[in-house]
Amino acid sequence: MTSQAPRTLFDKLWDAHLVTSESETAPATLYIDLHLIHEVTSPQAFAELDERNLPVRRPELTKGTLDHSTPTLPVGADGQHPYVNAEARAQVDKLRENCMRFGVELFDYDSPQRGIVHVMGPELGLTQPGQTIVCGDSHTATHGAFGALAFGIGTSEVGHVLATQCLLQRKPKTLSITIDGALATGVSAKDLILHVIGVIGVNGGTGHVIEYRGSTIRALSMEQRMTVCNMSIEAGARAGLIAPDEVTFNYLRGRPRVPQGAAFDSAVAQWRGFGTDEGARFDREVRIDAADIQPTVTWGTHPGQVAAIAAHVPASGDGDQAKALDYMGWQAGQALAGRPVDVVFVGSCTNSRLSDLRETASVLRGRHVHPRVRMLVVPGSEQVKREAEAEGIDQIVRAAGAEWREPGCSMCIAMNGDLVGPGQLAVSTSNRNFEGRQGKGARTVLASPLTAAACAVAGEITDPRPYLTTLPAQLAETLEVA
Amino acid sequence: MRPFTELTSRTVVLRERNIDTDQIIPARFLTTTQRQGLGQFAFNDWRRLPDGSLNPDFAFNRAENAGAGILVAGRNFGCGSSREHAPWALADLGLRAVISAEIADIFRSNALKNGLLPIVLDESVVDELLERPGIELHIDIADRSVTLPGGSRVEFPLDAFARTCLLEGVDQLGYLLRQDEAISRFESTRATHSPSNQEFVHAS
Ligand code: SF4
Numbered sequence: 001m002t003s004q005a006p007r008t009l010f011d012k013l014w015d016a017h018l019v020t021s022e023s024e025t026a027p028a029t030l031y032i033d034l035h036l037i038h039e040v041t042s043p044q045a046f047a048e049l050d051e052r053n054l055p056v057r058r059p060e061l062t063k064g065t066l067d068h069s070t071p072t073l074p075v076g077a078d079g080q081h082p083y084v085n086a087e088a089r090a091q092v093d094k095l096r097e098n099c100m101r102f103g104v105e106l107f108d109y110d111s112p113q114r115g116i117v118h119v120m121g122p123e124l125g126l127t128q129p130g131q132t133i134v135c136g137d138s139h140t141a142t143h144g145a146f147g148a149l150a151f152g153i154g155t156s157e158v159g160h161v162l163a164t165q166c167l168l169q170r171k172p173k174t175l176s177i178t179i180d181g182a183l184a185t186g187v188s189a190k191d192l193i194l195h196v197i198g199v200i201g202v203n204g205g206t207g208h209v210i211e212y213r214g215s216t217i218r219a220l221s222m223e224q225r226m227t228v229c230n231m232s233i234e235a236g237a238r239a240g241l242i243a244p245d246e247v248t249f250n251y252l253r254g255r256p257r258v259p260q261g262a263a264f265d266s267a268v269a270q271w272r273g274f275g276t277d278e279g280a281r282f283d284r285e286v287r288i289d290a291a292d293i294q295p296t297v298t299w300g301t302h303p304g305q306v307a308a309i310a311a312h313v314p315a316s317g318d319g320d321q322a323k324a325l326d327y328m329g330w331q332a333g334q335a336l337a338g339r340p341v342d343v344v345f346v347g348s349c350t351n352s353r354l355s356d357l358r359e360t361a362s363v364l365r366g367r368h369v370h371p372r373v374r375m376l377v378v379p380g381s382e383q384v385k386r387e388a389e390a391e392g393i394d395q396i397v398r399a400a401g402a403e404w405r406e407p408g409c410s411m412c413i414a415m416n417g418d419l420v421g422p423g424q425l426a427v428s429t430s431n432r433n434f435e436g437r438q439g440k441g442a443r444t445v446l447a448s449p450l451t452a453a454a455c456a457v458a459g460e461i462t463d464p465r466p467y468l469t470t471l472p473a474q475l476a477e478t479l480e481v482a
Numbered sequence: 483m484r485p486f487t488e489l490t491s492r493t494v495v496l497r498e499r500n501i502d503t504d505q506i507i508p509a510r511f512l513t514t515t516q517r518q519g520l521g522q523f524a525f526n527d528w529r530r531l532p533d534g535s536l537n538p539d540f541a542f543n544r545a546e547n548a549g550a551g552i553l554v555a556g557r558n559f560g561c562g563s564s565r566e567h568a569p570w571a572l573a574d575l576g577l578r579a580v581i582s583a584e585i586a587d588i589f590r591s592n593a594l595k596n597g598l599l600p601i602v603l604d605e606s607v608v609d610e611l612l613e614r615p616g617i618e619l620h621i622d623i624a625d626r627s628v629t630l631p632g633g634s635r636v637e638f639p640l641d642a643f644a645r646t647c648l649l650e651g652v653d654q655l656g657y658l659l660r661q662d663e664a665i666s667r668f669e670s671t672r673a674t675h676s677p678s679n680q681e682f683v684h685a686s
Contacts, residue, residue, distance in 0.1 A: 019661065019664050019665055019668045020661065020664055024642055025642045025643060025646070026642075026643050027641075027643050029658065029661055029664070029665070031665070031668055031669075031672075040512050040513075040565075041564070041565065041566070043515035044515065044516070044517045044566075047515075048655070052655070054659075057665075068512075069512075069513055084513075085513065087513035087514065087515075088513045090513075090515065091513050091514075091515055094515050136564060136566075137563075137564060138562065138563050138564040138588060152564035152588055153564060153588070153591075154564055154565075154566035154569075154588060154591060154592035154595065155517075155565075155566040155567075155592075156566060156592065156595040156596075156654070156655075157591070157595075159655060160654065160655055160658055163655060163658070163659065164655075164658045164659060164661070164662075164665060165665065165669075166658055166661070166665055168643075168654060168657070168658060170641065172587075202500055202558065202561065203500070203557070203558040203561065203584055203586070206558070206584060206586060206587060207587060233562075236558070236561060236586060236587070238587055238588075302500050302502065302561070304500075319497070320498065320499050320500065320556075323498070413509045414509060414510065415509040415510050415512055415513065422532065432502075432504065432562060432563075434502045434504040434505065434562060435504070435505060435527065436504060436505070436508055436527045437504050437509070440508070440510075440527055441527075441532070
């Protein structure tokens with residue numbers, strides 16, 4: 001056996017998928033194991049195939065879903081999906097037609113598995129350690145939580161993968177972010193990643209693939225790990241990775257698209273190899289102490305403009321900060337807490353999984369959404385919706401006065417008609433607070449599900465922790481009744 | 483793609499940092515299934531006032547900027563969503579190059595595939611360009627340089643492959659398709675080793 005220099009998880013994933021290595025004059029050709037598509041970024045790629053008269057090389061390695069332009073209101077009395085406009089309907093019809101013609105499996109409205117692309121892939125076990133995964137969507141980094149090299153691509157590249165199952169890539173640099181220690185009560189994976197982006201900056205990961213490491217990360221559930229990796233792009237990183245471990249394998253065991261029985265065990269044996277070797281070198285390293293992390297929200301117009309919820313917005317700043325404060329309607333130096341809220345959105349590929357909805361329900365249970373607030377709760381997939389309903393979460397949400405919707409991206413990208421009005425302030429569990437992201441003139445504060453739910457009840461930005469302290473008492477009550 | 487060797491054009495300036503692709507083209511214009519004609523939506527929410535009329539102060543609405551082919555923007559241009567609609571919209575506006583002190587990865591990759599040249603220069607140079615909107619620059623791709631009006635010349639990094647693709651109008655998909663044999667070889671070695679997708683995706 002030849003001994004090899006210690007390698008990072010990223011190096012191993014990269015090496016395992018090289019069809020041809022990169023050189024001075026040409027990028028590497030990287031093989032792609034799983035390609036996910038949706039209605040918004042794929043039509044022009046299929047059109048390119050048509051223009052060149054090309055087939056899809058490996059149709060079984062591409063999976064389609066409907067999520068971005070799809071309505072989250074149920075089918076109307078006329079049996080029609082209530083699309084925002086005819087173009088949105090045409091886009092969905094186009095994907096259906098393209099999948100049919102090219103032999104690609106589509107998780108359509110009639111599929112019990114349809115969901116937001118980054119919720120559905122892991123849920124089905126399509127996402128597996130050791131893979132390369134791409135999608136015409138920048139939050140593809142979500143799948144990195146499984147130790148897969150997963151990144152967003154543009155539509156031209158969607159065409160490249162359809163036609164060749166490969167991409168031309170220059171090798172990115174590696175950035176290790178180690179987080180150690182226990183997260184305090186009321187501090188979630190969302191607070192963690194918002195804090196990380198605040199530390200390294202909205203462009204702190206540009207050109208890099210991040211590997212999240214340390215005891216804090218190891219202690220997270222799979223769903224929490226996905227929340228962390230999901231937002232890697234918000235720090236500019238190409239991808240985010242977490243090495244697979246027992247948490248990963250336990251999550252995957254028995255899922256419909258993973259190997260079953262003995263084949264699963266041998267897959268696990270192979271997946272165990274996808275970790276960073278002792279002594280492997282990263283291009284950059286950052287360390288973060290979990291004890292420094294508070295419930296965290298954004299105050300500005302990009303995900304790097306964050307603050308602990310008990311803090312104030314900057315009192316004075318450079319041109320960009322001043323512009324952000326103005327867009328968001330803050331007084332310089334104003335306290336975050338106490339700002340009235342108009343809309344609360346719980347959903348998106350960052351925070352629409354069962355555990356997120358449970359957290360939301362834990363705050364809403366026995367309480368009411370403030371009369372000023374419109375609250376939308378949008379499960380990430382049909383499966384999440386079913387599981388949540390089986391637990392009565394939909395009842396809690398409705399009883400609190402919030403709307404319980406059909407799965408989709410909804411107010412995260414606001415292209416299906418679910419949107420925040422001009423000048424309104426939304427507390428949102430999604431991943432982007434850019435100007436107009438949730439509707440023209442909309443103001444977005446990114447937050448965890450616990451914080452979002454607490455804000456909905458309070459009708460203003462508020463620390464979620466007081467809303468948790470009552471939980472044990474409530475639980476005790478439930479137990480007594482039982 | 484047409485070969486792209488050099489460009490002489492005036493600049494239009496957007497000083498903001500972190501201009502994200504939601505700003506370049508808001509999501510509500512993404513229901514299209516075409517790639518043409520998106521220029522009309524570029525920077526829509528900055529270009530138009532709340533009543534829908536054109537904002538006379540916005541750079542792209544000013545008469546003196548008509549026909550400018552080079553956008554100079556604040557640091558971290560093109561961050562956020564991977565939508566290729568962003569470079570499609572900018573190219574449709576007539577832009578051929580974007581200059582910034584930092585350009586986001588996915589945007590850069592998308593731009594290059596659409597004949598829109600992403601140029602990263604030192605912050606000090608970009609700051610100077612941000613201060614002097616409307617000046618004429620000469621961009622030479624073969625020697626990777628930008629020449630300013632006074633004749634001073636700065637070089638920019640450009641990957642050798644990207645440079646060849648621009649200069650010769652190389653079609654990247656065509657380049658990949660020519661690797662068919664290597665791809666097949668790779669697929670055949672993996673089938674025996676990998677737990678993978680392949681054999682299980684058919685299971686249900
Ligand atoms: S939920 Fe938002 S971020 Fe996630 S895939 Fe949909 S639009 Fe993109």
